[in-house]
Amino acid sequence: xxxxxxxxxxxxxxxxxxxxxxxxxxxxxxxxxxxxxxxxxxxxxxxxxxxxxxxxxxxxxxxxxxxxxxxxxxxxxxxxxxxxxxxxxxxxxxxxxxxxxxxxxxxxxxxxxxxxxxxxxxxxxxxxxxxxxxxxxxxxxxxxxxxxxxxxxxxxxxxxxxxxxxxxxxxxxxxxxxxxxxxxxxxxxxxxxxxxxxxxxxxxxxxxxxxxxxxxxxxxxxxxxxxxxxxxxxxxxxxxxxxxxxxxxxxxxxxxxxxxxxxxxxxxxxxxxxxx
Numbered sequence: 598x599x600x601x602x603x604x605x606x607x608x609x610x611x612x613x614x615x616x617x618x619x620x621x622x623x624x625x626x627x628x629x630x631x632x633x634x635x636x637x638x639x640x641x642x643x644x645x646x647x648x649x650x651x652x653x654x655x656x657x658x659x660x661x662x663x664x665x666x667x668x669x670x671x672x673x674x675x676x677x678x679x680x681x682x683x684x685x686x687x688x689x690x691x692x693x694x695x696x697x698x699x700x701x702x703x704x705x706x707x708x709x710x711x712x713x714x715x716x717x718x719x720x721x722x723x724x725x726x727x728x729x730x731x732x733x734x735x736x737x738x739x740x741x742x743x744x745x746x747x748x749x750x751x752x753x754x755x756x757x758x759x760x761x762x763x764x765x766x767x768x769x770x771x772x773x774x775x776x777x778x779x780x781x782x783x784x785x786x787x788x789x790x791x792x793x794x795x796x797x798x799x800x801x802x803x804x805x806x807x808x809x810x811x812x813x814x815x816x817x818x819x820x821x822x823x824x825x826x827x828x829x830x831x832x833x834x835x836x837x838x839x840x841x842x843x844x845x846x847x848x849x850x851x852x853x854x855x856x857x858x859x860x861x862x863x864x865x866x867x868x869x870x871x872x873x
Contacts, residue, residue, distance in 0.1 A: 600832055605722055608725060608728070612788060613827035616784060616827050617826060619736045620785045621820050622739070624636070628799060629754040630753070637794075638668075639665050639690070639778055640782050643668075643782055644697075644698035646665055646783075648701035648705070662779070662783045665780070669775035717790050720842075721831060724787055735784045739777055739784065753770045796846045804819065807857050826852060
């Protein structure tokens with residue numbers, strides 16, 4: 598039996614490609630803006646949204662999108678006003694989101710924290726056709742927004758003061774990238790889980806930075822690395838019978854280690870040539 602003989606694995610593979618493209622694309626802007634842990638913070642807030650879905654009987658993905666977006670907007674407003682530093686604001690997001698999710702799930706009749714496991718650690722093989730349509734729709738929306746506002750977001754992430762001096766709507770763009778990041782977290786949570794989702798937004802970008810120089814090339818190659826990690830991790834987890842989320846992240850980290858070695862070798866070679 599191959600991976601393509603099972604319907605749920607075909608769904609999972611398509612979802613893996615969507616996640617592998619979307620998470621690193623958004624992650625490129627987040628890393629450039631030095632907010633690498635933003636995905637972690639939003640992931641914890643999304644946990645509260647998932648728990649609200651269980652409590653109200655609504656779709657957990659839908660409530661996670663709404664709550665994560667509201668949390669991302671709140672944290673961007675706090676950060677932009679300058680009253681709280683970025684790392685402290687993210688810490689507040691971490692603790693409040695995690696505590697809120699645990700408390701709400703305990704208040705939900707017939708549920709326990711075990712209900713959150715597939716969202717915390719990922720369960721991409723449980724994706725059905727309905728989930729796939731939702732993931733695809735959210736992924737397309739994220740990539741479309743990046744295509745439309747990519748140039749403006751690049752300027753913002755490079756230097757906020759330059760963006761403001763250029764007449765760009767800095768407040769709007771900051772909120773936009775926060776909302777895009779929150780939607781991306783929800784897109785990826787079924788693949789790698791809310792606790793590991795930030796890794797898929799950051800590690801492929803860090804891998805690409807070892808081998809590329811320009812922003813556009815970094816984004817394109819990070820998306821390639823993201824797809825290789827998600828599809829390769831999913832395939833490996835199927836045949837090895839191990840958790841898919843952890844396998845995807847570990848494969849992405851292995852790719853980073855290889856890229857780091859190649860990058861250092863290339864730089865040393867160039868240095869040797871220049872001194873010869």
